[in-house]
Amino acid sequence: MKLLKIFVPIILLALTVYYCSTVPITGRSQLSLVSASEMNAMSFQQYTDFLNQNSLSTNKNETAMVKRVGANIQRAVETYFNQNNLSQELDGYKWEFNLVESPDVNAWCMPGGKVVVYTGILPITKDETGLAIVMGHEIAHAVAQHGAERMSQGLLQQLGGVALSIAIKDRPQETQNLFMTAYGIGSTVGVMLPFSRTQESEADHLGLIFMAMAGYNPNAAVDFWIRMSQVGGQKPPEFLSTHPSDETRISDIKKELPEALQYYKK
Numbered sequence: 001m002k003l004l005k006i007f008v009p010i011i012l013l014a015l016t017v018y019y020c021s022t023v024p025i026t027g028r029s030q031l032s033l034v035s036a037s038e039m040n041a042m043s044f045q046q047y048t049d050f051l052n053q054n055s056l057s058t059n060k061n062e063t064a065m066v067k068r069v070g071a072n073i074q075r076a077v078e079t080y081f082n083q084n085n086l087s088q089e090l091d092g093y094k095w096e097f098n099l100v101e102s103p104d105v106n107a108w109c110m111p112g113g114k115v116v117v118y119t120g121i122l123p124i125t126k127d128e129t130g131l132a133i134v135m136g137h138e139i140a141h142a143v144a145q146h147g148a149e150r151m152s153q154g155l156l157q158q159l160g161g162v163a164l165s166i167a168i169k170d171r172p173q174e175t176q177n178l179f180m181t182a183y184g185i186g187s188t189v190g191v192m193l194p195f196s197r198t199q200e201s202e203a204d205h206l207g208l209i210f211m212a213m214a215g216y217n218p219n220a221a222v223d224f225w226i227r228m229s230q231v232g233g234q235k236p237p238e239f240l241s242t243h244p245s246d247e248t249r250i251s252d253i254k255k256e257l258p259e260a261l262q263y264y265k266k
């Protein structure tokens with residue numbers, strides 16, 4: 001018995017140390033050859049390049065809506081992370097929300113809070129609440145570090161598991177291509193590393209909580225995903241590549257709604 005009393009704390013301590021290297025929020029174990037600061041540095045550079053190469057929407061109302069929803073979700077994320085003692089995870093974030101003129105039904109959030117919404121998705125989001133579903137989902141991918149996970153998978157496949165700092169130094173072009181591929185931007189669209197089913201489910205789940213905390217009714221997510229499932233051939237890589245079938249996704253969201261609604265104050 002005495003031995004047990006000594007060993008149990010040691011085992012618990014070992015487990016605590018072990019789990020410290022897992023994903024925040026979900027606790028899921030995640031391949032990481034990439035540090036957050038390395039990802040943010042690449043992200044900020046690529047985001048600037050992307051905005052230089054693409055046109056911002058000239059629609060003042062829609063642009064203001066994207067910035068408003070983004071700021072509301074940013075506040076929700078910061079509150080959520082603060083409540084869960086994870087504020088340091090958002091260190092180095094430089095949030096930005098831009099609406100880009102493009103027929104693509106797409107949106108994404110790069111590491112460090114760099115968001116782009118394409119005008120092509122607005123007919124499907126329909127209103128501000130619909131936009132909050134998309135932006136909540138994309139921001140959830142970023143704060144759960146799914147991009148770093150995809151980048152790590154790409155490094156593993158293409159450069160044999162070398163750490164990003166070494167990859168950037170030795171093979172900068174390949175590294176940049178991998179980053180672009182992880183986000184489905186640039187000339188290599190179509191070979192984007194898909195988000196896994198697990199990542200998609202995490203983004204849906206967290207996205208519902210973030211939108212609810214931001215003041216948007218998460219019940220709207222069911223109708224939104226039904227509309228998205230009807231987009232068909234025009235679905236962008238991010239939404240097309242999602243492994244959960246539309247029916248699975250919608251039924252999972254229905255199960256998560258009671259939890260999300262606890263965060264929703266009218």
Ligand SMILES: [Zn+2]
Pocket residue numbers: 137141195200203238242
């Ligand atoms: Zn997604």
